[in-house]
Amino acid sequence: MIQRPRRLRKKPIIREMIAETRLSKNMFIYPYFVVPGKKEKHSIAAMPGIHHFSVDELLKDAEKGLKHGVDKFLLFGVNEEKTKDASSSFSNNSVVVKAIKELKKNFGEDIYVITDVCVCAYTTHGHCGILHDDYVHNDSSVEVLAKMALAHAQAGADMVAPSDMMDGRVGAIREILDGDGFENTAIMSYAVKFASAFYGPFREAADSAPQKGDRKSYQMDFRNGREAMKEAMLDEQEGSDILMVKPALAYMDVISNLRTNTLLPVACYNVSGEYSMVKAAAKNGWIDEQKIVMENMHAFARAGADIIISYHTRDIFEKNWI
Numbered sequence: 553m554i555q556r557p558r559r560l561r562k563k564p565i566i567r568e569m570i571a572e573t574r575l576s577k578n579m580f581i582y583p584y585f586v587v588p589g590k591k592e593k594h595s596i597a598a599m600p601g602i603h604h605f606s607v608d609e610l611l612k613d614a615e616k617g618l619k620h621g622v623d624k625f626l627l628f629g630v631n632e633e634k635t636k637d638a639s640s641s642f643s644n645n646s647v648v649v650k651a652i653k654e655l656k657k658n659f660g661e662d663i664y665v666i667t668d669v670c671v672c673a674y675t676t677h678g679h680c681g682i683l684h685d686d687y688v689h690n691d692s693s694v695e696v697l698a699k700m701a702l703a704h705a706q707a708g709a710d711m712v713a714p715s716d717m718m719d720g721r722v723g724a725i726r727e728i729l730d731g732d733g734f735e736n737t738a739i740m741s742y743a744v745k746f747a748s749a750f751y752g753p754f755r756e757a758a759d760s761a762p763q764k765g766d767r768k769s770y771q772m773d774f775r776n777g778r779e780a781m782k783e784a785m786l787d788e789q790e791g792s793d794i795l796m797v798k799p800a801l802a803y804m805d806v807i808s809n810l811r812t813n814t815l816l817p818v819a820c821y822n823v824s825g826e827y828s829m830v831k832a833a834a835k836n837g838w839i840d841e842q843k844i845v846m847e848n849m850h851a852f853a854r855a856g857a858d859i860i861i862s863y864h865t866r867d868i869f870e871k872n873w874i
C-alpha cells in the first residue's frame with residue numbers, strides 16, 4: 553500500500569499540523585435578549601444558560617463575558633410595547649437604543665455592537681412586517697425597518713442585521729443610513745433565512761411567535777437551494793457587507809455554496825433550536841456537550857462560514873473549549 557492516510561493521524565502533534573479547519577475566537581458573535589426595567593435577569597426555560605437582561609444587568613454580564621474575550625454582540629429587544637405599526641421598534645427610547653448607548657459608554661471600542669432589525673417582537677400580531685389585510689405588506693414594512701436601523705445607527709450601533717426577509721430592505725437601509733451620515737455603519741443581512749421550526753425556542757425568548765399563520769410568505773422555503781443564492785446575490789447588490797445563512801446545521805450545503813459564490817464574508821446563525829437540542833441531550837447525559845458543540849462549530853467553518861453567531865459562545869470561551 554502506498555497511500556496510508558492513517559500515517560498523518562498517528563498522534564496529536566501530526567493531526568494538529570495537518571488540520572484543515574481552525575477556529576478563532578474572532579469568528580464568534582454572542583446574541584443577547586434585552587428587556588425594559590432594572591435589575592431584571594431571568595432565565596429562558598427553552599434555552600438553558602440564556603437570559604433576559606435589563607440594560608444594567610446586561611452591562612454586568614457583558615463585562616464578565618468580555619474578560620473571556622466575548623466582544624461581539626447581537627442585540628434583540630424584547631417586551632417592548634406591541635402595536636400594529638411597530639412604532640416602538642424605531643423609537644429613540646427603545647431598550648435596544650439604551651443598550652447600545654450604555655454598552656458603548658462603558659466599553660467603547662473594546663466591543664462591537666450589532667443589532668437585529670426586525671419588528672416581530674414589536675407588533676401585536678408577531679409578524680416581521682406591517683399587515684395589510686392579513687398579508688405582510690412588503691414596502692411599508694421596509695420603511696419601518698429602515699427607520700429602526702437608523703435609530704440603532706444613531707445610538708451608536710456598529711452594524712445592523714435585518715432579519716425580516718422583506719424584499720429590498722438592505723437597499724433601503726443602506727440609503728437611509730448613508731443619507732444620515734452613517735455610511736460606515738455596516739449591514740449584515742440575514743440574506744438566506746429559511747422558514748424553520750428551529751426558531752421555536754427563540755420565539756419563547758423574544759415573545760415573537762406569529763399570532764396567526766406562519767412566516768412562509770416572506771422567509772424562504774427550505775426546499776430551495778438555488779433560490780438561496782438568488783436571495784444572497786440580491787442582498788449583495790443592495791449593499792450588504794456580510795451575508796448570513798440561517799439556520800446553520802441543516803443548511804451546510806447552502807453555507808458551502810454561498811462561500812463559493814460570493815466574495816463577501818459569510819456568516820451562519822446557529823439558532824435557538826439547534827442550541828436547545830444540544831443542551832437538552834447533554835442534560836440527559838446522552839451526548840458530550842463540549843465535543844458536540846465543538847464538532848458543530850468546526851463543521852460550520854469547514855462548510856465555509858467565516859463568522860458564527862451562537863448561543864454556545866459563552867460556554868466555548870469561558871470553559872476554554874477553544
Ligand code: PBG
Nearest residue numbers: 670672715750751754823824825
Ligand atoms: C426575528 C428573528 C428570529 C430569529 C432571529 N431573528 C425569529 C424568527 O424569524 O421567527 C431566530 C433566532 C433563533 O432561533 O435563535 N425575525
